[in-house]
Amino acid sequence: MQTVANTSGVSMGEKPPGIxxxxxxxxxxxxxxxxxxxxxxxxxPFATSCCGIEFMATMGAHYDLARFGSxxxxxxxxxxxxxxxxxxxAKKMGPVLRQVYEQMAEPRWVLSVGACACSGGIFDTYSVxxxxxxxxxxxxxxxxxxxxxxxxxxxxxxxxxxxxTESLRRRESPEYKAMLNKYGIE
Amino acid sequence: xxxxxxERVIATLKEKYEDEILHVETPYxxxxxxxxxxxxxxxxxxxxxxPDLRFQYLTSLGGxxxxxxxxxxxxxxxxxxxxxxxxxxxxxxxxxxPVTETITSIFAGANWLERETYDFYGVIFEGHPNLxxxxxxxxxxxxxxxxxxxxxxxxxxDKNDDMFGR
Numbered sequence: 001m002q003t004v005a006n007t008s009g010v011s012m013g014e015k016p017p018g019i020x021x022x023x024x025x026x027x028x029x030x031x032x033x034x035x036x037x038x039x040x041x042x043x044x045p046f047a048t049s050c051c052g053i054e055f056m057a058t059m060g061a062h063y064d065l066a067r068f069g070s071x072x073x074x075x076x077x078x079x080x081x082x083x084x085x086x087x088x089x090a091k092k093m094g095p096v097l098r099q100v101y102e103q104m105a106e107p108r109w110v111l112s113v114g115a116c117a118c119s120g121g122i123f124d125t126y127s128v129x130x131x132x133x134x135x136x137x138x139x140x141x142x143x144x145x146x147x148x149x150x151x152x153x154x155x156x157x158x159x160x161x162x163x164x165t166e167s168l169r170r171r172e173s174p175e176y177k178a179m180l181n182k183y184g185i186e
Numbered sequence: 187x188x189x190x191x192x193e194r195v196i197a198t199l200k201e202k203y204e205d206e207i208l209h210v211e212t213p214y215x216x217x218x219x220x221x222x223x224x225x226x227x228x229x230x231x232x233x234x235x236x237p238d239l240r241f242q243y244l245t246s247l248g249g250x251x252x253x254x255x256x257x258x259x260x261x262x263x264x265x266x267x268x269x270x271x272x273x274x275x276x277x278x279x280x281x282x283x284p285v286t287e288t289i290t291s292i293f294a295g296a297n298w299l300e301r302e303t304y305d306f307y308g309v310i311f312e313g314h315p316n317l318x319x320x321x322x323x324x325x326x327x328x329x330x331x332x333x334x335x336x337x338x339x340x341x342x343x344d345k346n347d348d349m350f351g352r
Contacts, residue, residue, distance in 0.1 A: 091322075091323050092321075092322070092323045120339065120342075124337075124338050124339060124342070124345065125337055125338060125339060126328075126330045126335070126336075126337065126338070126339055126340075127321075127322060127330070128339065130339050130341065130342050
């Protein structure tokens with residue numbers, strides 16, 4: 001039996017730009033923090049319907065969100081970094097979703113998965129919230145009814161990009177505070 | 187339900203409440219009796235307690251809006267579990283003031299059904315222990331299943347062409 005050295009197939013994360021020499025590597029703190037955060041996002045799944053089923057497939061072995069450092073789901077909003085809203089949000093559910101968002105610590109991101117969470121979808125009716133961005137700010141929208149796991153992963157990768165490149169001071173900026181105020185959050 | 191037993195139910199009911207019966211029909215072989223609204227609770231109690239009829243299970247209760255009649259109907263579906271017979275009762279209430287008496291004293295299960303009927307049609311069930319909305323948000327000001335209210339969410343402004351019914 002032949003043994004094959006398995007070294008070529010493993011790829012490491014990309015290095016941020018910096019100055020490299022013998023035994024040292026210098027870059028800005030912001031880039032290191034961004035890289036660390038990017039690869040350890042703890043998602044909070046807020047799954048109400050069929051998009052939640054697609055999310056389960058996304059978390060399963062075949063698609064495996066663990067490859068992106070997000071295998072650890074946080075079922076407490078206080079420790080979560082990313083709120084993943086998947087499914088129809090009825091108007092009665094709106095205040096619950098908002099409270100979950102308010103309980104999350106900064107920095108926090110929101111991924112809206114599926115047509116219903118993004119815009120109400122086919123449920124253009126008096127009882128359904130016409131998009132979660134009416135009550136909480138959304139970072140990335142994933143369209144589809146429901147989106148395939150590849151699309152959800154693409155959305156997570158877009159979030160990763162935001163997490164990596166976001167300025168450490170963004171959350172203190174007046175623009176960010178004004179944006180939250182627009183939603184009536186603090 | 188067989189025709190003979192349907193006739194037996196009608197006969198038993200007519201014996202005592204002849205004047206209350208407005209109309210009898212059997213759509214899809216489902217005996218449906220339209221009654222005057224005043225004595226509905228008394229009649230349901232009679233159907234429950236009568237040893238011949240024993241309609242002791244409430245399958246459902248709900249509302250129907252008839253905008254052309256300007257009336258809101260309340261229907262009651264009763265079930266005799268001994269002989270597997272079913273019966274539908276129907277009363278009509280005026281649209282501007284739909285008030286009737288609660289049947290929670292007979293069927294405890296009518297509690298949520300009456301709340302639902304209030305929630306969607308605005309029917310007031312007098313004597314109900316907790317008549318408030320059950321499914322919709324509490325601050326809703328309309329009764330959404332009445333036909334004068336549109337189905338669609340009215341806060342959207344991006345679907346205003348003829349394709350979306352606005």
